[in-house]
Amino acid sequence: MPRRRAGRGEASLYPRAARRRSPARRDARRAAGAGAPFVTPALRLKNLSVSYGATPVTHGVDIKVAEGESFALVGESGSGKSTILKAVAGLAPHWTGAIEAFGTPRGHGIDPGFARVCQMVFQDPYGSLHPRKTVDAALGEVLAIHRLGDRDGRIARTLEAVGLEPGFRFRFPHQLSGGQRQRVAIARALIPEPKLLLLDEPTSALDVSVQAGVLNLLKRLRRERGLTYLLVTHNLPVVSFLCDRLAVMRHGRIVETADVSLLRQGALREPYSRELLRSGERTVERQELEADP
Numbered sequence: 355m356p357r358r359r360a361g362r363g364e365a366s367l368y369p370r371a372a373r374r375r376s377p378a379r380r381d382a383r384r385a386a387g388a389g390a391p392f393v394t395p396a397l398r399l400k401n402l403s404v405s406y407g408a409t410p411v412t413h414g415v416d417i418k419v420a421e422g423e424s425f426a427l428v429g430e431s432g433s434g435k436s437t438i439l440k441a442v443a444g445l446a447p448h449w450t451g452a453i454e455a456f457g458t459p460r461g462h463g464i465d466p467g468f469a470r471v472c473q474m475v476f477q478d479p480y481g482s483l484h485p486r487k488t489v490d491a492a493l494g495e496v497l498a499i500h501r502l503g504d505r506d507g508r509i510a511r512t513l514e515a516v517g518l519e520p521g522f523r524f525r526f527p528h529q530l531s532g533g534q535r536q537r538v539a540i541a542r543a544l545i546p547e548p549k550l551l552l553l554d555e556p557t558s559a560l561d562v563s564v565q566a567g568v569l570n571l572l573k574r575l576r577r578e579r580g581l582t583y584l585l586v587t588h589n590l591p592v593v594s595f596l597c598d599r600l601a602v603m604r605h606g607r608i609v610e611t612a613d614v615s616l617l618r619q620g621a622l623r624e625p626y627s628r629e630l631l632r633s634g635e636r637t638v639e640r641q642e643l644e645a646d647p
C-alpha cells in the first residue's frame with residue numbers, strides 16, 4: 355500500500371496544497387508518476403460509484419491524477435464522464451467510494467475547503483454565468499464566498515490572466531462573445547487560486563474559430579500556475595494537445611488508462627478505445643494550437 359508523506363495530516367492539507375511548488379520539484383513529482391509511492395496525488399478517486407436517485411451511472415472508478423498533470427476522460431455519450439466531475443465538485447451527492455484532493459477526502463455535502471482547491475469550468479458559458487450579474491459581480495461573489503480580500507486587485511489580475519482587458523469588468527454576459535464568456539468562466543474558477551481544475555468540455559460550446567484561443571489559454575495557465583486538470587471531452591485532438599494521460603470510459607466504467615503518446619500513435623490497447631479513436635471528432639485545427647514551449 356502506498357505510504358503517505360510524513361506531515362500531510364488532514365488538518366494542514368489545504369494550506370500545503372495551495373503552496374506554489376518550484377517547477378523543478380513539480381517535474382520531479384511528475385516524473386515519479388501518478389502511481390509512485392510517497393507522492394500524494396492531486397486527485398484520487400477510489401472505487402467511485404455515482405448514482406442519480408436509484409439509477410447507478412458509474413461503477414467502481416479508480417483514478418489517480420498527479421499534481422501538475424492533465425488527465426482526460428473520454429468515451430461515448432452517457433458513459434458517465436461528466437457525472438464523475440460533478441461528484442468531485444459536489445454536484446452529484448449520491449456516491450460511494452472515496453474522493454480525495456491532495457490526500458484529504460471530501461464529504462458528500464458542501465465542502466468549502468475542497469472548493470478552495472478544486473474548481474470547475476462548465477461546458478456552456480451561456481448557462482453558467484448569471485445574465486444579470488456583471489463580470490465584476492460574478493468574480494466578487496466567489497471572493498466573498500471564500501472570504502478573500504484585495505477584491506479590486508484580485509479581479510484585475512485574474513482578468514488579465516485570462517486575456518481580458520480591464521474594460522470587460524463591468525460588462526454583463528450578453529455584452530460578451532462566447533469566447534469572452536468562457537474566459538470569464540475560467541476567471542471565476544481561477545480567482546480563489548485553486549490547484550485543481552475540473553474542465554467539462556470547456557470549448558465544445560464555442561465557435562471553432564475561438565476554441566483554439568481558449569485551449570491555448572488553458573495550456574498557458576496550467577504551465578504558469580502548476581495547475582492540475584481533470585478534463586472531459588469528446589475531442590481527441592484536444593486530449594492530445596492539453597493532456598498527459600487519458601481514461602477511456604464505457605457504460606460507467608474505465609476500460610483503459612493510457613499515456614497520451616499512445617493516443618497520438620493510434621496505439622491504444624482496448625478494441626473499444628481503438629474504435630473511439632477511429633471515430634474521433636476533429637473539430638480544432640491543429641495549426642491554430644500553440645506548440646509546447
Ligand SMILES: Nc1ncnc2c1ncn2[C@@H]1O[C@H](COP(=O)(O)OP(=O)(O)OP(=O)(O)O)[C@@H](O)[C@H]1O
Pocket residue numbers: 406411429430431432433434435436437438586588
Ligand atoms: N442530473 C441527472 N439526473 C439523472 N440522470 C442524469 C443526470 N445527469 C446525467 N444523468 C444521466 O447519467 C448518465 C451519464 O451522464 P453523463 O452526463 O455523466 O455522461 P457523459 O459521458 O458526460 O455524456 P456526454 O459525453 O454526452 O456529456 C446519462 O444516462 C445521463 O442521462
